[in-house]
Amino acid sequence: KDAVEISLKDIDKLAASSFPLCMRHMLDKLRENHHLKHGGRVQFGLFLKGAGLKLEDALAFWRAEFSQKVGSERFDKEYAYNVRYNYGKEGKRTDYTPYSCQKIISATPGVGDHHGCPYRHFGSSSSAPEEAAAAAFFAASASAFFLAVSTAASASAFFLASSAMAQRRRGRSLANLIPDVMGTVGEENLRAALNKMGVNGRALEDIMDKAKNRHYQLACTMTFEATHGVSCDTGINHPNQYFSESQKVLRA
Numbered sequence: 126k127d128a129v130e131i132s133l134k135d136i137d138k139l140a141a142s143s144f145p146l147c148m149r150h151m152l153d154k155l156r157e158n159h160h161l162k163h164g165g166r167v168q169f170g171l172f173l174k175g176a177g178l179k180l181e182d183a184l185a186f187w188r189a190e191f192s193q194k195v196g197s198e199r200f201d202k203e204y205a206y207n208v209r210y211n212y213g214k215e216g217k218r219t220d221y222t223p224y225s226c227q228k229i230i231s232a233t234p235g236v237g238d239h240h241g242c243p244y245r246h247f248g249s250s251s252s253a254p255e256e257a258a259a260a261a262f263f264a265a266s267a268s269a270f271f272l273a274v275s276t277a278a279s280a281s282a283f284f285l286a287s288s289a290m291a292q293r294r295r296g297r298s299l300a301n302l303i304p305d306v307m308g309t310v311g312e313e314n315l316r317a318a319l320n321k322m323g324v325n326g327r328a329l330e331d332i333m334d335k336a337k338n339r340h341y342q343l344a345c346t347m348t349f350e351a352t353h354g355v356s357c358d359t360g361i362n363h364p365n366q367y368f369s370e371s372q373k374v375l376r377a
């Protein structure tokens with residue numbers, strides 16, 4: 126059991142000092158979009174529970190964000206159940222435990238998802254640049270279509286636009302099958318996220334190398350070491366372990 130309990134008002138401060146990158150990323154996206162898809166709500170919700178956030182605080186936390194997007198009435202109707210479910214208060218009443226790194230790393234986040242492990246998934250999941258690329262693609266497809274109509278070459282141009290769309294869809298599902306290959310976009314996203322945590326220079330390059338060579342937990346361990354100034358001999362194997370080790374160092 127973790128030694129610390131966290132309360133609603135401390136979440137942002139604790140995230141900045143002690144959350145691993147996967148959980149910081151989801152908190153950022155939740156604050157930005159006032160929404161997280163199911164995979165994110167489960168991964169992040171169980172982490173917060175494991176870190177010591179009580180059910181009432183968890184409900185207040187998710188309601189404060191989601192109500193800005195969907196309204197508090199819809200939150201209470203559609204989403205509160207899932208928060209209580211995570212705490213074993215609904216359905217099978219199982220007291221679910223937070224996901225380990227291994228489980229998170231083997232997830233296959235799709236477009237619009239923000240769960241998973243950034244050291245593995247930033248290249249294939251839908252972080253902001255990917256969404257921008259998708260939007261640009263659809264704008265291009267739409268203009269190809271209207272151009273086609275106006276030049277009476279509609280059939281072939283529309284065919285081109287739709288086959289490009291089909292290719293992109295195929296590309297996406299292929300990316301889900303081989304998500305280990307971190308693309309340039311993923312690399313830039315990871316680099317920027319690590320910079321934001323205050324990691325740079327040699328340490329940053331070493332971490333990038335480890336992530337590219339698929340040593341995700343080692344990359345995370347090295348991030349912990351670089352941001353806490355201590356060595357972490359056991360290595361990181363669970364986001365809640367990252368959190369409690371961090372709190373131990375900071376409270377010592």
Ligand code: SF4
Binds near residue numbers: 146148227241345362
């Ligand atoms: Fe999160 Fe584990 Fe990935 Fe670190 S290695 S970012 S704790 S899933």
